Amino acid sequence: MVRVRFAPSPTGNLHVGGLRTALFNWYFAKKHDGKFIIRIEDTDLERSKREYENAILEELKWAGLDYDEGVDKNGEYGPYRQSERLDIYQKYIEQLLNDGKAYYCVYEGEEIVFEGNPLPNKYKLERNADSSIVIKFKVKKDEVISFNDLIRGLIEFNTNYIEDFVILRSNRIPVYNFCVVIDDYLMKISHVIRGEDHIPNTPKQVLLYNALSFNLPEFAHLPLIVGEDRTPLSKRHGEVSISYFRKEGYLPKALLNYLSLLGWNANEQIFDFKEKFKEFDIKNVSKNPTVFDYNKLLWTNEVHLRNNHIDEVYQNFVDWCNYCKIDINSDDVYIRKVIEISRPKVRTLKELYEFSLNFFKNDFEYEEEFVNKYMSKPWFEEVIKISINKLEKLDVFEIKNIEYVLKEIASLNITSKKNVFQSIRGAVLGKLVTPGLYESIEVLGKEETIKRLKRTLNFSNNITKLNK
RNA sequence: GCCCCCAUCGUCUAGCGGUCUAGGACAUUGGCCUUUCACGCCAAAGACACCAGUUCGAAUCUGGUUGGGGGCGCCA
Numbered sequence: 001m002v003r004v005r006f007a008p009s010p011t012g013n014l015h016v017g018g019l020r021t022a023l024f025n026w027y028f029a030k031k032h033d034g035k036f037i038i039r040i041e042d043t044d045l046e047r048s049k050r051e052y053e054n055a056i057l058e059e060l061k062w063a064g065l066d067y068d069e070g071v072d073k074n075g076e077y078g079p080y081r082q083s084e085r086l087d088i089y090q091k092y093i094e095q096l097l098n099d100g101k102a103y104y105c106v107y108e109g110e111e112i113v114f115e116g117n118p119l120p121n122k123y124k125l126e127r128n129a130d131s132s133i134v135i136k137f138k139v140k141k142d143e144v145i146s147f148n149d150l151i152r153g154l155i156e157f158n159t160n161y162i163e164d165f166v167i168l169r170s171n172r173i174p175v176y177n178f179c180v181v182i183d184d185y186l187m188k189i190s191h192v193i194r195g196e197d198h199i200p201n202t203p204k205q206v207l208l209y210n211a212l213s214f215n216l217p218e219f220a221h222l223p224l225i226v227g228e229d230r231t232p233l234s235k236r237h238g239e240v241s242i243s244y245f246r247k248e249g250y251l252p253k254a255l256l257n258y259l260s261l262l263g264w265n266a267n268e269q270i271f272d273f274k275e276k277f278k279e280f281d282i283k284n285v286s287k288n289p290t291v292f293d294y295n296k297l298l299w300t301n302e303v304h305l306r307n308n309h310i311d312e313v314y315q316n317f318v319d320w321c322n323y324c325k326i327d328i329n330s331d332d333v334y335i336r337k338v339i340e341i342s343r344p345k346v347r348t349l350k351e352l353y354e355f356s357l358n359f360f361k362n363d364f365e366y367e368e369e370f371v372n373k374y375m376s377k378p379w380f381e382e383v384i385k386i387s388i389n390k391l392e393k394l395d396v397f398e399i400k401n402i403e404y405v406l407k408e409i410a411s412l413n414i415t416s417k418k419n420v421f422q423s424i425r426g427a428v429l430g431k432l433v434t435p436g437l438y439e440s441i442e443v444l445g446k447e448e449t450i451k452r453l454k455r456t457l458n459f460s461n462n463i464t465k466l467n468k
Numbered sequence: 469g470c471c472c473c474c475a476u477c478g479u480c481u482a483g484c485g486g487u488c489u490a491g492g493a494c495a496u497u498g499g500c501c502u503u504u505c506a507c508g509c510c511a512a513a514g515a516c517a518c519c520a521g522u523u524c525g526a527a528u529c530u531g532g533u534u535g536g537g538g539g540c541g542c543c544a
């Protein structure tokens with residue numbers, strides 16, 4: 001039974017690196033019909049916050065990475081929060097102590113004043129403010145320890161380069177390297193898939209597995225995601241938090257599509273990750289660090305936005321509006337139509353919103369360029385008047401008929417064809433860049449289109465008077 | 469400093485000893501299309517880090533050099 005886990009520490013927001021790790025674990029679980037578990041690694045009491053934990057979980061759900069076990073799921077291997085497993089760890093610490101594989105270490109300031117087991121009574125009872133007691137794991141020298149990495153092959157370390165390390169802090173809370181081993185074993189994790197930055201931790205963990213007579217899981221270390229300068233991706237390179245990409249209007253499926261490509265050659269550029277897991281093979285994951293390319297992500301998003309089913313994009317758009325606390329006061333059918341005609345021209349939900357805003361507002365302002373280049377021209381009013389006249393007579397307000405009428409007006413030789421189209425475009429939407437004119441007018445509907453044309457005429461009259 | 473990982477177009481990658489005058493995608497440049505802006509279509513430019521070795525033959529195997537990165541916490 002394949003069991004994998006994503007184990008974030010709730011000390012900050014979820015970022016693209018974390019999501020990518022979660023995604024690859026998810027892929028692996030799905031592919032092998034296994035379980036995907038979320039474990040919260042909150043042994044750093046100072047920095048861990050429940051609000052971060054909630055945010056991470058919420059963002060995983062937004063991304064569509066469903067998990068089988070976790071703090072809010074009731075699996076049989078809980079608790080899934082390390083801070084609630086302290087008594088479990090204690091048992092194994094004692095075992096190590098009893099087996100002579102770990103020992104007490106007493107510090108006074110920086111100085112070690114005692115090493116050994118048992119701990120002499122004098123340290124147990126009275127301690128200066130300055131002294132602290134930790135438990136360290138004893139590392140035997142001159143041993144070669146190795147593990148097989150599913151991506152990199154055999155990796156060997158000599159224990160001579162590993163020092164005895166702390167497993168229990170002076171505040172009685174065990175450290176990361178110890179907790180992961182206990183948890184992964186007890187939670188029956190079969191494959192540990194995590195970032196490459198954990199390779200140096202692995203020998204220490206292997207030592208612990210051996211000392212406790214636990215069977216080793218399989219390991220796979222994913223390549224790091226880096227910035228243009230080849231250092232690990234961080235805020236210095238730009239925004240990296242998932243919440244940022246969400247606010248910017250990236251579709252969850254587009255983000256995960258792009259993230260899939262970071263280290264995995266999926267044979268195609270655009271796909272639905274929820275289907276793609278069938279082809280996932282951890283052996284095909286690349287060893288090289290990969291540069292995060294905001295540009296390609298944007299392109300990926302653009303393609304998803306244009307090609308995904310309209311119902312899904314509509315839902316994404318509504319979700320985005322809610323997330324950004326934007327209230328579009330319109331009915332579903334209308335919003336859907338506006339999305340349909342606008343999406344071929346935008347790349348993100350945010351752009352979609354900005355691009356199509358005037359469909360939802362009838363008191364919009366006119367773009368300056370439109371006013372200067374079209375509205376203030378002598379032929380402008382005539383074009384609009386004729387448009388009102390002809391469109392009013394149109395009984396069946398459909399794209400074909402609208403196109404016919406508009407072309408007719410353009411052929412009247414009042415001004416150039418381009419001027420006619422741009423004038424009408426600006427008159428109904430206030431802008432010179434909009435979705436196709438005919439479909440825009442069709443979506444607006446007869447009543448609204450005429451209302452807008454009249455409003456523009458009014459506005460233009462006022463300008464003319466003012467100039468005189 | 470020590471240990472470890474990595475090395476194909478600017479970027480993500482295909483390639484697993486001959487099919488490589490190295491393929492695709494993003495970005496870039498030029499053109500076409502066009503009622504705006506895009507999309508789309510066509511085309512161009514662009515890489516095997518270096519040096520040895522193995523072999524009839526190397527991007528592919530081996531060794532070294534160089535370069536980049538990670539780690540060396542009572543952070544995870």
